[in-house]
Amino acid sequence: MKTYKFLIFVLLLCISTTIFSQEKYAIVIHGGAGVMGGLKENEEAQKKYFDKLEEALNLGEQLLKEGKAAQDVVVEVIQVMENSPLFNAGKGAVFTSEGKNELDASIMDGATLNAGAVAGVQDIKNPIRAAREVMNNSVHVFLSGKGASAFAKKQGLEMVDNKYFYTESRYKSLKQLQKHERERSVNDNHGTVGCAVLDTHGNICAGTSTGGMTNKKYGRIGDSPVIGAGTYANNKTCAISCTGHGEYYIRLAFARDISALMEYKNLSVDKACREEIRKLSELQGTGGVIALDAKGNIAMEFNTEGMFRGYIKSSGEKEVAIFRD
Template sequence: MKNFNILLSVIIAIAVISCKSTEQNPEQLEYALCIHGGAGTILKKNMTPEKEKAYFDKLDEALSVGDSVLKNGGSALDAVELTIHVLENSPLFNAGKGAVFTHSGKNELDASIMWGKDLNAGAVAGVGDIKNPISAARKVMENSEHVMLSGKGASEFAVQEGLEMVDSSFFFTEKRWNYLQKILKKEREMTQTDRHGTVGCVALDKNGNLAAGTSTGGMTNKKFGRIGDSPIIGAGTYANNHTCAVSCTGHGEFFIRLGVAQDIAAMMEYQKLSLDKATDAMIEKLNQIQGTGGFVALDKYGNPAMKMNTSGMYRGYVNSKGSREKFIYK
């Protein structure tokens, strides 16, 4: 019996080692990219076929841009920035051109970007005249000693860096303006859909580097210069070559309180969880404090996670093996 127990222990130990080896050393993809365009109460019954097609087409365009960069040996940073440009330039999403309005009828945009290779990061907050805030965030990361710039100072820096500036009227869209008027008239809280309309991208390049970026127009009817999680490194955006890259979308106050993006990476690093298990655990943490939203993520092997606790999230994934997926509903 003693010998049997010893033999059984050896078999179990070998099995455990084998399982760990399989989980920690999956197939390494050459490159991969994942995007989101916001999470919230997105229901098929409320979506016309034309509008649904418009969203799928724009997600596909963004994936194509990122895929082209990575396929041709470009960096994950370039892929993230240029992919987010596609989403920022579309009025379909609450970022850049489609930004929502504050209580005072202005557009205040936020964005952040992070490089997993050296943990460098940059962000801008509360800007209203930079066409592509994600590019301003990258300039802050690469050409300044700071991580986050806000408001007028961020705009002055963007001008100095030669970025394309626009009049605030560039961000006006009738849909977003009418929605603000509706809220002001009824004096009620915003719907989940506009609350969660952020865009983001995470990428793994051929050199094994991860990057993450997030851009948003904020929250409809927000007051007092409110800033959410999108420009906050560790809350809305995080990338570390040792673990994963994450971009979040949701009710920012909850994502800030939990430090969602970095906590996913921390669970992978310290608890040795897979990306899938770490992101599941984070959804549960959000549920516990009644936080709503979602995120997209890639681990260092290129495995994706696109999780949410809402009824939908605009999202997509592409990789070097030719996999290409786009989703809207849960």
């Protein structure tokens, strides 16, 4: 009789453990890292960022509770930020030296290691959607320019005139930069957006979207659409999205290197991210990274004045922040 009761207890324990693991989820996002100018003294502007980050996180949590797949959540959450003029992605994209908006995005699925990316597109309303279409509905990983747009149109995605991406503040940043002939504008501090997700099925995914660098020339492409540099995901290690000076992230193979540190050195996700930020600083590069592992552990590291960021976990933990403190 005692043996019978013990077996029932073990069975119930296993069932409850399985149910708990299926319900476990986590989501972490960023909206760019850099110099924050006078934002610390502008509470009204801060509230706008907090509200939009909260909106994106809350949508992600709702979708995760509904059992949506990680890649679906990544796309929907990033789209919220792409549709906002607050961030350098989609509607708020910065201008090239020619006064155009050229956008990049990428996504990677941790369960399959499948990935998709687009770069230099001028007429796709939500580039993150195009990246997912490349991942799921083509034999390719990376499409660019007019070819990427033609593919997106064929997939039925919403196309817009390049004027859709115009915002006065971004245009002023371009003119200010060109006037002073500097590599960066002092006000160009609101950057790339990204998201990493652990879904209730135990899979992880990461995505990144950006307008690139103000006043960029010659069709410049940064790290955001480069798998292994700005985005990476592997169920065995972590899901990563980066933001910052893309040339340095590409040189370091930044995102993939974090995964490698976890895989080969058995570092935790937060220690791996800190180590990679240290390498970035040694090269005098600036930026940040968000990541999570298959257990829902979160990392949000940066070496700049601030990074728009936040996360929600099924345990109830939640944070939305801008500055280091």
